[in-house]
Amino acid sequence: MTGSIVVGYTATDAGADALALGTRLARATGAALRVVIVLPSEGTMSKAVAPERAYEELLREQARTWLADAAKTIPAGLVHSAHVRFAESFGEGLQAAADEFGATLLVLGAANGGALRRHRLGSVASELLHASTVPVALAPAGLSREPDAGLPRITVATGTRPGAELLLESAVRLASASGAAVRLVSLMPLDVPAGLNTGAITLLKDAHVDQVLASARDRLSGETDVEVLQAGGDSIVDWLPGEIVLVGSSRLAQPRRLFLGSTAAKMLRELPVPMIVVPRTRAEGA
Amino acid sequence: MSESTKSPLSTAAHAAAPGDAVPGTADPVTGGISRKGLSVGTVGVLGALVMGISCIAPAYTYTAGIGGAVGAVGFQVPAILLLGFIPMLLVAFGYRELNKAMPDSGTSFTWATRAFGPYVGWMAGWGLIVATILVLSNLAGIAVDFLFLLISQISGNEAIAEITRNPFVNVAVCLIFVALATWVSYRDVSTSQKLQYGLVAFQIAILVLFAVMAIVETVQGGAFEAHMPEFAWFNPLEIKGGLSMIVMGLSASVFMFWGWDVTLTMNEEAKDPERTPGRAAMLTVISIIAIYLLLTVSSLMYSGIGDKGLGLTNEEIGGNVFFALSGPVMGGLAFLLSLAVLTSSASSLQSTFISPARTLLAMGHYGAVPKRFAGVSPRFFTPGFATIASAVVAGGFYAVMRFLSEDALWDTILALGMMICFYYGITALSCVWYFRHQWFDSGKDFFFKFASPLVGGIILLVLFVITAIDSLAPDYGSIAIGADENGEGGIGIVFFIGVGLLVFGGVLMLVQRFVSPDFFRGKTLSMDAPPSLRQH
Numbered sequence: 001m002t003g004s005i006v007v008g009y010t011a012t013d014a015g016a017d018a019l020a021l022g023t024r025l026a027r028a029t030g031a032a033l034r035v036v037i038v039l040p041s042e043g044t045m046s047k048a049v050a051p052e053r054a055y056e057e058l059l060r061e062q063a064r065t066w067l068a069d070a071a072k073t074i075p076a077g078l079v080h081s082a083h084v085r086f087a088e089s090f091g092e093g094l095q096a097a098a099d100e101f102g103a104t105l106l107v108l109g110a111a112n113g114g115a116l117r118r119h120r121l122g123s124v125a126s127e128l129l130h131a132s133t134v135p136v137a138l139a140p141a142g143l144s145r146e147p148d149a150g151l152p153r154i155t156v157a158t159g160t161r162p163g164a165e166l167l168l169e170s171a172v173r174l175a176s177a178s179g180a181a182v183r184l185v186s187l188m189p190l191d192v193p194a195g196l197n198t199g200a201i202t203l204l205k206d207a208h209v210d211q212v213l214a215s216a217r218d219r220l221s222g223e224t225d226v227e228v229l230q231a232g233g234d235s236i237v238d239w240l241p242g243e244i245v246l247v248g249s250s251r252l253a254q255p256r257r258l259f260l261g262s263t264a265a266k267m268l269r270e271l272p273v274p275m276i277v278v279p280r281t282r283a284e285g286a
Numbered sequence: 287m288s289e290s291t292k293s294p295l296s297t298a299a300h301a302a303a304p305g306d307a308v309p310g311t312a313d314p315v316t317g318g319i320s321r322k323g324l325s326v327g328t329v330g331v332l333g334a335l336v337m338g339i340s341c342i343a344p345a346y347t348y349t350a351g352i353g354g355a356v357g358a359v360g361f362q363v364p365a366i367l368l369l370g371f372i373p374m375l376l377v378a379f380g381y382r383e384l385n386k387a388m389p390d391s392g393t394s395f396t397w398a399t400r401a402f403g404p405y406v407g408w409m410a411g412w413g414l415i416v417a418t419i420l421v422l423s424n425l426a427g428i429a430v431d432f433l434f435l436l437i438s439q440i441s442g443n444e445a446i447a448e449i450t451r452n453p454f455v456n457v458a459v460c461l462i463f464v465a466l467a468t469w470v471s472y473r474d475v476s477t478s479q480k481l482q483y484g485l486v487a488f489q490i491a492i493l494v495l496f497a498v499m500a501i502v503e504t505v506q507g508g509a510f511e512a513h514m515p516e517f518a519w520f521n522p523l524e525i526k527g528g529l530s531m532i533v534m535g536l537s538a539s540v541f542m543f544w545g546w547d548v549t550l551t552m553n554e555e556a557k558d559p560e561r562t563p564g565r566a567a568m569l570t571v572i573s574i575i576a577i578y579l580l581l582t583v584s585s586l587m588y589s590g591i592g593d594k595g596l597g598l599t600n601e602e603i604g605g606n607v608f609f610a611l612s613g614p615v616m617g618g619l620a621f622l623l624s625l626a627v628l629t630s631s632a633s634s635l636q637s638t639f640i641s642p643a644r645t646l647l648a649m650g651h652y653g654a655v656p657k658r659f660a661g662v663s664p665r666f667f668t669p670g671f672a673t674i675a676s677a678v679v680a681g682g683f684y685a686v687m688r689f690l691s692e693d694a695l696w697d698t699i700l701a702l703g704m705m706i707c708f709y710y711g712i713t714a715l716s717c718v719w720y721f722r723h724q725w726f727d728s729g730k731d732f733f734f735k736f737a738s739p740l741v742g743g744i745i746l747l748v749l750f751v752i753t754a755i756d757s758l759a760p761d762y763g764s765i766a767i768g769a770d771e772n773g774e775g776g777i778g779i780v781f782f783i784g785v786g787l788l789v790f791g792g793v794l795m796l797v798q799r800f801v802s803p804d805f806f807r808g809k810t811l812s813m814d815a816p817p818s819l820r821q822h
Contacts, residue, residue: 012665040474043667048477052389053553053554
């Protein structure tokens with residue numbers, strides 16, 4: 001994977017997790033790492049506070065110090081740079097940075113207060129997941145304290161909804177850039193309306209699932225090592241150290257109510273591994 | 287942007303895109319002030335006007351300050367307001383020049399240090415911090431009164447308004463308010479422009495409604511002590527009681543205009559730095575003066591200046607006039623006024639909190655106070671430690687004062703006026719001295735960098751000195767410390783708050799000088815005077 005990975009950094013634990021994930025992915029794929037701090041324009045988000053350029057300058061200086069400290073944790077051999085950007089909101093600033101650097105991936109940490117090794121979507125992540133044209137990687141809390149095990153395998157959670165094509169494409173690109181194995185998991189059962197119990201869900205598995213997985217396997221085989229697995233209910237499978245999950249955002253791009261209420265969201269919240277959300281529509285010019 | 291425009295990145299040290307290079311090590315703090323990479327400003331005339339009115343918070347300022355002004359000069363309050371505006375205007379010109387030449391979050395602290403050196407600079411910064419902390423505690427105290435008043439007006443149970451007189455409940459609720467304001471400031475909670483515009487419009491509308499109702503009732507004979515307005519109310523020469531009274535009135539007036547200069551000092555932040563700040567400042571001043579004159583005239587007409595009942599010199603109501611007048615004047619609509627004062631206090635709390643926090647941050651940055659104060663929250667990008675420190679001191683101060691005296695609000699305002707005169711005065715003279723090589727560059731320079739700030743600064747410092755001396759008297763302020771058994775003698779509490787806090791600041795300064803002398807040796811922030819720009 002060429003291009004660059006933009007890390008939405010803050011000098012917090014969540015920021016360290018994001019940087020750790022960005023570093024792993026950059027190492028695995030050979031992409032350049034762009035560590036970005038987004039600061040509020042004129043030093044404040046609030047319109048009730050008088051804008052002050054001098055404070056903005058002070059923040060910029062402080063952010064540089066943070067970035068310099070963060071750079072010390074990036075292992076030697078990686079191509080990386082650090083940038084301070086100002087924007088009306090963190091999400092907007094990251095989006096702009098992604099465009100500016102032609103990013104192939106945006107990396108974020110979990111919102112503060114997330115349980116260890118779990119995802120908790122903050123407002124920024126939610127905003128980006130609904131708007132980003134670039135895949136967004138989410139680092140679970142505590143990732144920075146785990147050893148870097150490389151990228152041994154990518155699990156692709158696929159379904160039949162629109163977007164699966166692009167998801168598989170991204171998986172192929174990531175796999176061929178990193179040499180990771182690919183594992184396909186069917187999210188078919190999880191596409192049924194929320195509220196159905198898992199007993200009913202398992203019954204819904206039909207020939208269509210097999211068809212989807214088969215075609216996906218055909219697309220991937222020859223390039224990578226593919227394994228197919230059907231998710232049947234709550235317990236999703238085992239994870240290798242360093243493994244990453246790829247999901248399409250079609251279901252996620254629904255109104256947040258649906259997003260958080262669905263079985264898929266439940267699964268995502270339970271994920272102990274980093275997750276990359278791939279947008280449904282292709283980014284222009286990508 | 288394509289990859290090729292980015293600098294190739296080395297492995298050991300990392301480069302960055304042009305304009306935002308990140309050095310391998312943090313920039314050392316240098317003697318000068320950096321200003322680069324500025325983007326286009328965003329504030330228009332209307333935005334600046336709203337910001338100015340919101341910062342002054344006329345509903346709050348009027349209820350807190352007018353009693354003091356009437357107590358000093360009686361019916362000539364409109365005159366003293368107009369008079370008090372003059373030094374504020376002159377000083378604001380100096381502010382604008384300093385802010386143009388050295389935009390810095392430390393404002394008065396930084397400017398006075400650059401002009402007069404570390405000791406004067408430190409004290410100017412301290413004066414600013416004390417003044418803003420005093421006003422924070424006062425704002426929260428006023429908000430508590432109006433919270434209970436609002437509840438009682440809505441529920442129809444008058445006893446609820448009296449709960450605020452219970453010091454324990456009062457202090458507890460006040461601390462909750464301060465905590466909320468701290469939370470909002472610390473997290474930089476985003477407030478939309480629409481909300482701010484709405485609050486300001488509501489505030490102005492209700493104040494006008496109050497004034498109109500007071501006038502109508504006076505004319506209809508329903509006033510507490512009816513008076514018809516006279517020209518003498520606007521004539522400062524009619525003020526009786528001598529210099530001390532004029533000074534006291536001016537002090538209250540200075541407090542009431544404090545903060546309007548925020549519009550004038552927006553330079554780079556404005557869409558059109560040449561014109562926006564001037565127009566916005568002019569509009570703000572005209573609106574504020576108009577609203578104050580309308581309010582003072584109408585409340586004088588309605589209440590008179592007696593010291594009983596609703597009379598404006600009654601010390602019981604002097605620290606919070608609307609609290610007493612809203613019910614009698616507005617009847618069933620009184621809750622609107624309570625709401626206006628509450629929202630006005632609340633919305634100015636956030637902007638007010640920024641001042642001490644950012645000044646402390648700058649002082650920490652330059653080593654004038656311990657480095658911890660320079661800490662910026664990595665999540666919210668606010669001066670985290672300085673914000674919390676300011677809140678703790680403001681809350682603690684209010685608690686102590688409230689238990690010492692029930693009229694704490696009133697004492698705070700008197701001390702606050704003194705403190706504003708102190709640091710504004712020093713700042714104005716800093717402008718004069720800093721630009722000493724440019725006085726005669728042009729007529730404009732002479733006026734804005736020399737004459738205006740010099741006159742304004744001297745007036746404010748004279749006010750400060752006279753107030754400090756007067757406040758020694760036992761009857762200045764609500765109680766005297768050290769009075770004998772009969773309540774005679776002693777020293778007024780306002781002296782202890784005002785001068786006492788300055789002396790305390792001086793002690794802290796010497797401690798810091800001993801512990802960490804770099805700032806005081808001029809190593810972190812040097813003295814300077816820009817050369818004349820005239821072609822020789």
